[in-house]
Amino acid sequence: xxxxxxxxxxxxxxxxxxxxxxxxxxxxxxxxxxxxxxxxxxxxxxxxxxxxxxxxxxxxxxxxxxxxxxxxxxxxxxxxxxxxxxxxxxxxxxxxxxxxxxxxxxxxxxxxxxxxxxxxxxxxxxxxxxxxxxxxxxxxxxxxxxxxxxxxxxxxxxxxxxxxxxxxxxxxxxxxxxxxxxxxxxxxxxxxxxxxxxxxxxxxxxxxxxxxxxxxxxxxxxxxxxxxxxxxxxxxxxxxxxxxxx
Amino acid sequence: xxxxxxxxxxxxxxxxxxxxxxxxxxxxxxxxxxxxxxxxxxxxxxxxxxxxxxxxxxxxxxxxxxxxxxxxxxxxxxxxxxxxxxxxxxxxxxxxxxxxxxxxxxxxxxxxxxxxxxxxxxxxxxxxxxxxxxxxxxxxxxxxxxxxxxxxxxxxxxxxxxxxxxxxxxxxxxxxxxxxxxxxxxxxxxxxxxxxxxxxxxxxxxxxxxxxxxxxxxxxxxxxxxxxxxxxxxxxxxxxxxxxxx
DNA sequence: CGTAGCCTTGACCGACGTCAATGATGGTGG
DNA sequence: CCACCATCATTGACGTCGGTCAAGGCTACG
Numbered sequence: 001x002x003x004x005x006x007x008x009x010x011x012x013x014x015x016x017x018x019x020x021x022x023x024x025x026x027x028x029x030x031x032x033x034x035x036x037x038x039x040x041x042x043x044x045x046x047x048x049x050x051x052x053x054x055x056x057x058x059x060x061x062x063x064x065x066x067x068x069x070x071x072x073x074x075x076x077x078x079x080x081x082x083x084x085x086x087x088x089x090x091x092x093x094x095x096x097x098x099x100x101x102x103x104x105x106x107x108x109x110x111x112x113x114x115x116x117x118x119x120x121x122x123x124x125x126x127x128x129x130x131x132x133x134x135x136x137x138x139x140x141x142x143x144x145x146x147x148x149x150x151x152x153x154x155x156x157x158x159x160x161x162x163x164x165x166x167x168x169x170x171x172x173x174x175x176x177x178x179x180x181x182x183x184x185x186x187x188x189x190x191x192x193x194x195x196x197x198x199x200x201x202x203x204x205x206x207x208x209x210x211x212x213x214x215x216x217x218x219x220x221x222x223x224x225x226x227x228x229x230x231x232x233x234x235x236x237x238x239x240x241x242x243x244x245x246x
Numbered sequence: 247x248x249x250x251x252x253x254x255x256x257x258x259x260x261x262x263x264x265x266x267x268x269x270x271x272x273x274x275x276x277x278x279x280x281x282x283x284x285x286x287x288x289x290x291x292x293x294x295x296x297x298x299x300x301x302x303x304x305x306x307x308x309x310x311x312x313x314x315x316x317x318x319x320x321x322x323x324x325x326x327x328x329x330x331x332x333x334x335x336x337x338x339x340x341x342x343x344x345x346x347x348x349x350x351x352x353x354x355x356x357x358x359x360x361x362x363x364x365x366x367x368x369x370x371x372x373x374x375x376x377x378x379x380x381x382x383x384x385x386x387x388x389x390x391x392x393x394x395x396x397x398x399x400x401x402x403x404x405x406x407x408x409x410x411x412x413x414x415x416x417x418x419x420x421x422x423x424x425x426x427x428x429x430x431x432x433x434x435x436x437x438x439x440x441x442x443x444x445x446x447x448x449x450x451x452x453x454x455x456x457x458x459x460x461x462x463x464x465x466x467x468x469x470x471x472x473x474x475x476x477x478x479x480x481x482x483x484x485x486x487x488x489x490x491x492x
Numbered sequence: 493c494g495t496a497g498c499c500t501t502g503a504c505c506g507a508c509g510t511c512a513a514t515g516a517t518g519g520t521g522g
Numbered sequence: 523c524c525a526c527c528a529t530c531a532t533t534g535a536c537g538t539c540g541g542t543c544a545a546g547g548c549t550a551c552g
Contacts, residue, residue: 003389032408065390067390068491073390075389075390087379089375090380090381090383095386096342119368119372122365122368123373127334128364129371129378130336132375132378132379133332133335133336134336135382136332137341139382139386140321140390143319143321143385144313144319145313146318148319149450150539150540151540175519195498197497203394204393205380205541206540206542207499208500208501208542209540209541210267210545211498211499212498212500213540214499215499215500243315245314396508418518441529442530452508452509452531454510454531454533457530457532458532459508461532
């Protein structure tokens, strides 16, 4: 099955800039700062004490966990605007690891103040609840559409989910030309080279089979791959294949 | 794959009794009443307007959805103490259907008052957040342990999850002798005859293969089945098989 | 030019789905 | 009490999907 190599290290911080659209917490008087992660840099590991919760500002990260048999299971991708660290509400250590898939920036909130303020300030809780509900619905959707069925269905579903979430994160932070965007102009181009190992470990397929399946999706005209990313050539067909439900 | 027949109808209500342990909402001045569901009775369907949210008081229900290809995907089982209807926070219609697996009782809270009170009363939000976090962790655990890997791993994992949640729900409402309990005295006996179709539709396996796998788990001494339920004969072995993580 | 990551392709095989027939169980009505 | 039927579980035969192993190709980078 997928890959088995862990990763390591941490890096530089700056003071945080508020940005209400992508990170509603940043405009509510909470203290936070901003981290820059390089590609493949580890932010925290399973079991680490939760000292901060995070909001992804840009780039893409993935949350994963190594199973006892050595497989790496990717639990979720984290897009700009996603909140990381819900488990802080009920536990004191992270239940999975997070590393950057691309260079990324994240806002870091010291956890104790964050929780205190959440309970003190109803509007914060409201934001948090909506975030959780959103996370829940993504997980459920993954269970429904992605978990079972053929490899091509599952990969198609994942590609559609990624597009959807990229769209959502763009809606949060409309393209300024200065800022790199995940999706191309017509929303059928994904500016992200997703390693097959990531797809494999997300869906529980072998890398080999992911390769085969992508090849056949390509041959059937569903997608097109380039050095820089991926292009959706037949969205309706893909949705059909994936049993996608809007 | 699994079965494809829907079900129907609704039934009798009574005034609700408060019970803080199993349903923290019932002691906070919210109005609610209590429904009795017969086995296989439908409480609500996907797409129905959310007029109430629910807390299971006794019995077992399952939440499911029919996929476009006719398969039924069971999203979750609902044990006593489980909250149903989180989607009320962000949507106005249910995203899946719920029917009773055994005779069951549920507390029903009119949704508008419920939401209003939640935002007005911080202690309610706190309860809600903890519930959501719990749901999240169950889903995640299912993804991690259950979703991929062999049929025997997945079935073993499901059986362990059911035991765990039964234990939890018993912790909420300690056995009075008057009250039927899911687990037997030594916690290795499950007083519940889980139809194979339920297992199949939960895990995305065929009924036929579930049967084969259960037979082999039985032959290997992991479990034992009776007319009334199931007995765990080798918990450590099961956990090992399922890559279970405590 | 050599090496390290990735991805691709082929050969092979085991796990699981499908189809179909047969049992077991329990409820209903004569 | 028995005959009938519905539901659920079991078992065999067979085909396909996807995992594993192994070899080779393509960039990128020193």
